[in-house]
Amino acid sequence: MRPVTSAHAASPAHAAQPLLVIDIGNTSTVLGLTDGCRALVDTWRVRTNRDLLPDDLARQVRSLFAMSGRELPAQAVLSSVAPPVGENYVQALERRFGMRTFSVSSAALPQVSVELDDPAGVGADRLCNLFGAQPYLERENAEYAVVVDFGTSTNFDVIGRGHRFLGGILATGAQVSADALFARAAKLPRIALQAPPRTIGKNTVQALQAGLVFGYAEMVDGLLRRTRAELDAPAITIATGGFASVLQGICTEVDFYDEGLTLRGLIELWEQRERGQGQP
Numbered sequence: 044m045r046p047v048t049s050a051h052a053a054s055p056a057h058a059a060q061p062l063l064v065i066d067i068g069n070t071s072t073v074l075g076l077t078d079g080c081r082a083l084v085d086t087w088r089v090r091t092n093r094d095l096l097p098d099d100l101a102r103q104v105r106s107l108f109a110m111s112g113r114e115l116p117a118q119a120v121l122s123s124v125a126p127p128v129g130e131n132y133v134q135a136l137e138r139r140f141g142m143r144t145f146s147v148s149s150a151a152l153p154q155v156s157v158e159l160d161d162p163a164g165v166g167a168d169r170l171c172n173l174f175g176a177q178p179y180l181e182r183e184n185a186e187y188a189v190v191v192d193f194g195t196s197t198n199f200d201v202i203g204r205g206h207r208f209l210g211g212i213l214a215t216g217a218q219v220s221a222d223a224l225f226a227r228a229a230k231l232p233r234i235a236l237q238a239p240p241r242t243i244g245k246n247t248v249q250a251l252q253a254g255l256v257f258g259y260a261e262m263v264d265g266l267l268r269r270t271r272a273e274l275d276a277p278a279i280t281i282a283t284g285g286f287a288s289v290l291q292g293i294c295t296e297v298d299f300y301d302e303g304l305t306l307r308g309l310i311e312l313w314e315q316r317e318r319g320q321g322q323p
């Protein structure tokens with residue numbers, strides 16, 4: 044992997060309104076606030092809780108902003124793969140704070156060509172990654188990009204120039220794999236998901252770390268090699284999500300590491316939509 048890098052332009056030509064961005068995953072929800080230059084000035088990470096109702100979420104958002112001494116902005120863009128949490132945030136933001144909101148879906152993004160059997164079924168987070176990959180496609184002058192997103196599941200999102208979502212791979216997340224193993228093997232200790240000093244473990248912890256971390260890295264490299272072999276032009280690859288930092292320097296098929304790709308994709312998506320609607 045090359046060192047931490049970001050291909051995203053820091054600011055649009057015009058001053059913009061501050062924007063609340065929310066990426067609702069199956070385990071975590073990440074909220075971010077941008078300034079008038081579309082740069083993230085604050086981020087918050089909370090557990091995704093399907094039991095919270097609109098007013099619970101309104102209280103959560105209000106207290107996060109109060110904690111950081113921030114003003115609530117007038118507009119928000121949301122990506123959710125955990126219904127009904129996305130809808131509940133929309134209700135909270137619109138009814139309690141009068142915010143203008145936009146929810147990511149393939150139907151709401153006509154400029155994106157989702158080349159799947161069922162375009163409506165694609166996860167909103169994967170559409171965010173498509174937008175997050177755009178600056179890389181341009182900067183590297185590449186035909187394809189593969190985003191590997193390490194969350195509850197590990198997604199490989201195959202993206203083509205011109206906002207094409209070509210498909211991908213969904214694999215069991217690293218933590219889910221580890222938890223499944225610990226749940227079924229009474230004598231195994233819980234371990235930190237970090238690389239051991241060598242592949243041949245000298246104790247139970249090292250042996251588990253080799254299986255989980257190196258095993259996972261080999262899966263990622265192998266799937267990226269297979270993906271690249273199926274494409275008719277070279278692809279750049281970008282890893283994101285918490286576990287990506289653990290695999291940095293281990294995966295040989297990953298070109299870039301970018302922790303903020305999904306959230307900045309959400310900002311980029313909003314920005315392009317605003318430009319498309321002719322609203323500065």
Ligand SMILES: Nc1ncnc2c1ncn2[C@@H]1O[C@H](COP(=O)(O)OP(=O)(O)OP(=O)(O)O)[C@@H](O)[C@H]1O
Nearest residue numbers: 068069070071193194195196218236284285286289
């Ligand atoms: N610093 C870290 N070191 C090791 N593992 C990590 C680290 N941060 C996160 N992880 C693991 O990586 C996985 C992905 O983390 P991330 O926080 O990006 O996604 P998530 O919030 O768990 O999933 P989702 O986005 O689907 O809600 C998690 O299973 C987590 O256990």
Ligand SMILES: CC(C)(CO)[C@@H](O)C(=O)NCCC(=O)O
Nearest residue numbers: 124164165166167168169196213
């Ligand atoms: C795969 C997850 C769970 C990853 O967050 C999400 O993108 C999702 O629920 N997607 C729907 C199925 C699909 O994208 O094909």
Ligand SMILES: [K+]
Nearest residue numbers: 068168194305
């Ligand atoms: K995510």
